[in-house]
Every structure is written in C-alpha cells, then in structure tokens.
Amino acid sequence: MTTVTDSPHAALRSDEYLGPLVERHGPVEVEPAEDFFQRFVVSILRQQVSMESAAATRERLFESVEVTPNGILAADKQVLRDAGLSRQKTRYVRNVAEAFIEEGYSRAYFEGMDDDAVRAELTEIPGVGPWTADMQLLFSLGRPDVFPVGDLGIRTRMARLFDDLAVEDRAVMRERSERWKPYRSYASLYLWRATES
Numbered sequence: 001m002t003t004v005t006d007s008p009h010a011a012l013r014s015d016e017y018l019g020p021l022v023e024r025h026g027p028v029e030v031e032p033a034e035d036f037f038q039r040f041v042v043s044i045l046r047q048q049v050s051m052e053s054a055a056a057t058r059e060r061l062f063e064s065v066e067v068t069p070n071g072i073l074a075a076d077k078q079v080l081r082d083a084g085l086s087r088q089k090t091r092y093v094r095n096v097a098e099a100f101i102e103e104g105y106s107r108a109y110f111e112g113m114d115d116d117a118v119r120a121e122l123t124e125i126p127g128v129g130p131w132t133a134d135m136q137l138l139f140s141l142g143r144p145d146v147f148p149v150g151d152l153g154i155r156t157r158m159a160r161l162f163d164d165l166a167v168e169d170r171a172v173m174r175e176r177s178e179r180w181k182p183y184r185s186y187a188s189l190y191l192w193r194a195t196e197s
Contacts, residue, residue: 057083
C-alpha cells in the first residue's frame with residue numbers, strides 16, 4: 001500500500017504492476033469537473049453504450065437544450081429524445097435535475113461527506129447506480145481514492161495486469177486494488193489510458 005507522503009505519480013510508479021503504465025503515460029490529474037451537473041448528465045449518457053455513441057448524444061443534447069437542472073426540466077421530452085436519449089435516459093436525466101434542485105447539490109454540498117455516504121445518497125436517485133455514483137466521485141468531485149470496479153474497461157485491464165484474474169472477479173479486483181490506496185482514482189485513470197491505447 002502506498003503512503004500519503006508520496007505523490008500519486010511517484011507512489012504508483014513504484015508498484016510492480018502499475019509502474020510500467022505510469023512510466024508510459026506520465027503524470028495524470030484527478031480534478032473536480034467545472035460543472036458538476038453537466039458532468040453528471042454525461043455519465044448518464046455513457047451508461048451501457050460506447051464512448052462514441054455517448055459523445056454523439058452529448059453533442060446533440062448540448063446543442064439542443066441548456067444543460068442545467070432547470071434547462072433539462074424545461075425542455076420538452078421529445079427534444080431530449082430527438083437528441084438521442086432513450087425514454088429511460090430521459091427519465092434519468094430529469095431525475096438527476098430534480099435532485100439537484102430539491103437537494104441543492106453542489107461540490108460544497110458533498111464536501112464533508114465520505115465516499116460511501118456520497119454513493120449512498122446519489123444511488124437514491126432513480127437511474128443512478130454504483131457505476132454512475134463512482135463517476136461522480138472521481139470526475140465531478142475529484143476524489144482521489146475511487147476504484148470503479150463496475151466499469152468494464154477497468155476490469156478488462158485488471159484482468160490483463162494480473163494474469164490470474166478473470167473479468168468477472170470483481171471482489172478479488174477490489175481486494176487487489178487496495179495496494180494502490182490512497183490513490184485508486186489515479187490508478188483507475190492509468191488503467192483506462194492503457195485500455196484506450
């Protein structure tokens with residue numbers, strides 16, 4: 001396990017499994033999104049579709065409506081559908097918009113909450129599962145120690161990194177990821193980079 005006195009890059013570079021990926025890709029950054037709500041909507045769009053498909057839908061959606069909680073709720077549902085959202089995802093983004101308005105969600109709202117508490121609260125929103133909650137922790141809130149084992153790309157690369165693992169071995173992957181604490185968000189970024197390349 002790494003220590004918090006190390007920089008994420010230095011700590012992970014010394015890991016026998018992740019080190020070569022760190023060397024290859026150089027330092028990565030985990031930073032909060034500029035717009036929490038917009039990043040949340042993008043995560044909904046990315047649920048169970050390819051990155052290319054999600055990107056095309058994102059482009060159409062952001063051109064069609066103001067992507068704010070009020071803008072999404074004011075938009076005609078057919079406009080959202082025409083942008084490429086399924087009926088289900090139309091419901092989901094509206095559910096998220098309602099939660100932002102009703103609860104006053106912001107980065108400051110979640111600042112004093114630990115990761116599990118954030119997950120618990122966000123997964124109360126219909127359409128937000130563990131993967132989507134983890135994406136908010138990592139990309140919207142910039143938390144440093146998130147390991148989204150629900151992500152297929154993460155599991156695929158983990159299975160290649162540890163040759164005794166299968167893609168289905170989520171519990172074992174979670175255990176193995178302990179070696180990268182407290183920088184598992186950074187480790188996740190390296191695993192995604194490796195998958196992309």
